[in-house]
Amino acid sequence: MAWNDYLGAFAIVALASLLLSAGIQDIRTREIANWKSGAIVALAPVWWLAHGLSLYPDVAVQFALAAVVLAIFFAAFAMGWMGGGDVKLIAALALWLPVGTFMTMMMVMSIAGGVVTLAMIVEGRVRRASGAIEVPYGVAIVFAALMSIREPIFNRFL
Numbered sequence: 001m002a003w004n005d006y007l008g009a010f011a012i013v014a015l016a017s018l019l020l021s022a023g024i025q026d027i028r029t030r031e032i033a034n035w036k037s038g039a040i041v042a043l044a045p046v047w048w049l050a051h052g053l054s055l056y057p058d059v060a061v062q063f064a065l066a067a068v069v070l071a072i073f074f075a076a077f078a079m080g081w082m083g084g085g086d087v088k089l090i091a092a093l094a095l096w097l098p099v100g101t102f103m104t105m106m107m108v109m110s111i112a113g114g115v116v117t118l119a120m121i122v123e124g125r126v127r128r129a130s131g132a133i134e135v136p137y138g139v140a141i142v143f144a145a146l147m148s149i150r151e152p153i154f155n156r157f158l
Contacts, residue, residue, distance in 0.1 A: 008050030011043050012149060015096065018043075019142045022089060026138030032085030037092045044095035065102060066094040086137050093145050101148050109144035116140050 022036045044062070053059055070091040076082045090109075094102055113135070120133045 004050045004052065007046060011047040011050055014043055015040060015047075015149065016146060019145050022085075023136075023139050023142035026085070026136040026142075030134045030136055031083070032089055032138050034085070034088065037085070037088040040089070040092040041095060044092075047096055061099065062095050065099055066091050069094040069102075082137065086141060089138060089141050093141075097145075097148055105144045105148040108147055109140050112143045113137055113140035 018036050018040055022032045025036070026032050048059055048062075053062075070087070073082060073087040073090055077084055077087045093105065097105060116137065116139050117133075117135050120135050123129075124133050
């Protein structure tokens with residue numbers, strides 16, 4: 001293995017660890033720490049270096065994707081549909097995933113989010129809880145991201 005293979009393996013293990021940590025935190029507290037999304041953003045250049053991405057157009061496309069994703073999901077946050085930690089986590093992941101893989105992640109995230117929401121509704125009814133439910137949507141984001149980084153086209157290490 002060449003140095004970039006080790007660098008890429010380090011980056012993907014770090015990403016998976018951060019994602020799992022974010023998902024667990026979201027289950028426990030319904031929040032995702034800013035530093036976790038920040039660390040995912042900071043590790044993206046390591047991933048790019050390991051895979052020989054060029055500044056233009058490869059990295060520029062990733063930044064453009066992240067900017068569009070951040071704008072769209074910030075609007076959802078502003079309307080009260082999503083939490084800020086979820087928005088930052090999705091935008092951070094946009095720096096890592098090629099556009100096609102990111103779109104696949106979004107589809108998986110939507111389905112997983114529906115499953116998590118239904119589970120929370122059932123759990124609330126069983127406990128006879130009153131008030132609005134708080135859905136740990138970060139779990140769906142983490143699940144979808146972990147499934148996406150297993151794609152052979154994206155990750156040649158798995």
